[in-house]
Amino acid sequence: MKLLKLSRGRLLPALEEPLAEVSLDAWRDNPQEHAEATALTISNDTSLADVKCDLHGFSVIILDFPAFKDGRAYSQARLLRERYGYTGEIRARGDVLRDQIFFMARCGFNGFEFSGPNADEASAALEEFSFAYQPAADDASPIWRKRLDRAAAA
Amino acid sequence: MYRYDEFDATMVAERVAQFRGQVARRLSGELTEDQFKPLRLMNGLYLQLHAYMLRVAVPYGTMSSKQMRRLGEVARKYDRGYGHFTTRQNIQYNWPALVDVPDILDDLADVEMHAIQTSGNCIRNVTSDQYAGATAEEIEDPRPYCEMIRQWSTFHPEFSFLPRKFKIAVTAAEHDRAAVKVHDIGLRLYRNDEGETGFEVIVGGGLGRTPYVGHTIRKFLPKKYLLSYLEAILRVYNLEGRRDNMYKARIKILVNSEGAEKFAEMVEDEWAQIKDKDIDLPREEIARINDYFAAPAFEKLSEESAALEEKKAADKDFARWVRANTAAHKAPGYAIVNISLKPIGGIPGDISDVQMEAVADIAEKYSLDEIRATHEQNLVLPHVKKEDLYTVYSALKDADLATANIGMVSDIIACPGLDYCSLANARSIPIAQRISERFADLDSQEELGEIKIKISGCINACGHHHVGHIGILGVDKKGEEFYQVTLGGSGAEDAALGEIAGRGLSSDQVVDAVEKLVGVYRERRQDNERFLDTYRRLGAEPFKEALYEAA
Incomplete structure (x- = not known):
């Protein structure tokens, strides 16, 4: 595993700082006991609407890809960013491969526990598409807005 | 029809470049087949029984002559000289070499085509009514x-x-040619009592192991909210759909386990939070896309063509073809022409490179440059002048494409089955061929009228057997191919799932069985009843009796 972080559109290897992790269940049971925790792990079958606690105290929220095919965390990441206003790091853990990173980044992930080969080449995956058709949690302007802008400029 | 601008072209070109890199990583051994599989599947490339299979998207079944010509060239250059139109308005090539696939995709990108999302657990090619933009039945073009x-x-x-x-399937006509009730999402565009147009949203239909007719979760969705509402449905499904068992993972299982009402509530709750968040297209972009589908400049013609009537009187085969294979057009003096890809004894949906070129030439000259693929594995020339029908018919006949059997007993849907598919339990194609040969006589086919036979080679139901008036499902019984017959299904506006008629039949018995079923209909039908109407009126009993009577 290699930790990669997204910074200004590029994926850079990051030092693995020690995280004080706590699972959502453990933290909900006894927040005092986990007052030192800096990272929250949320399983991918958790409904974020039911979390009902302040996530902003955590510098990292870790979402899980038990298999690359299991895409629930894509929705969870978008909800954290777009609905719950979480601005810290959202980190992908589990089956995190080169060819999924583009989608993850668009959904709001900015930390990756990269599990595939050739981590140093993973950054290229972010360069493969110049545009996006739809808005998501990143700052890409959808193609339809670019069309409008272009028409307005003409 | 829609044309790419530089954004669309860039997206497709970049996808091809990305896939070229992925294929290179596979060929160099950097990726194992296991690691490559999810990547190729995102791009319509399957590993079948004998070879790779490439599925090319034909968005909502609409093609230009140039695109059809290119599809023929691909078949000739990279495959064995033919392609296969599928039940989702796509085309498949059965024998491409992996090393050639990026070049094929480049050739397709040149004519604004691609294989994006023709497989994988993602939103697939959107399908629609093959008569869109040509039929007077629709309230507007759904494309x-x-x-x-x-x-x-x-x-x-x-x-x-x-x-x-x-x-996802979309229709805008009363008569449903897009099978919207048996899709994950079916959208029916209609005008409500207030005179506004919007969508009825139907969710959770589908065939496969657990067939369901879809539920309407919203009676009327204003058009401008189309994308945000879809996003809400997809988000609920992505988070809540089952992932522990691939056979229970389709949205139909979620909708039916939650109950349609509860599911609708979940969607509405989600939608309420995203409906004004920029997901929906602005008016200008909707107008821009609509402009591409503006009705072509039809000539002002009189509804009847004397030349046509004369030819019909002189040539009885032509007259039959006109009756069977053409449909009413919204513009006076025009007709919609169906091209049957079901020649007697042929393989349903197959078309040769030469035939594709012929269709391209004919469409260019006589159908305002447009061609459609249908979910029943046929083609359509949407805009043919009645005065040109005889010329079109003659050209189609020269290309062996003038079988007059649309909607009839030999117009059979069949999946590729055990001849190609690694999932199949039994062969489908030879059964279709033998049924077609048994009923070869076109006079008696016409006399029988509409009978929809659909054949699947396994429970995954790619041949839509559940919605066949007569459905045939191939099963494996101790290494032998057996066939289970279902009766009374329909994929149209009167959607229904067929009922199993009884024990399975051997490959030798199945063609006789169809003949017996048709025999009951022939004896007992009243007035202008279709096979399905007679079945619905009489119930299954007389048909079952005929099927299983002591030999």
């Missing part, structure tokens, strides 16, 4: 909405790893 969905769903970052594949 602009299909194109909006195509763009929104392309590389959707949140919905590329859904629990299972996801199919």
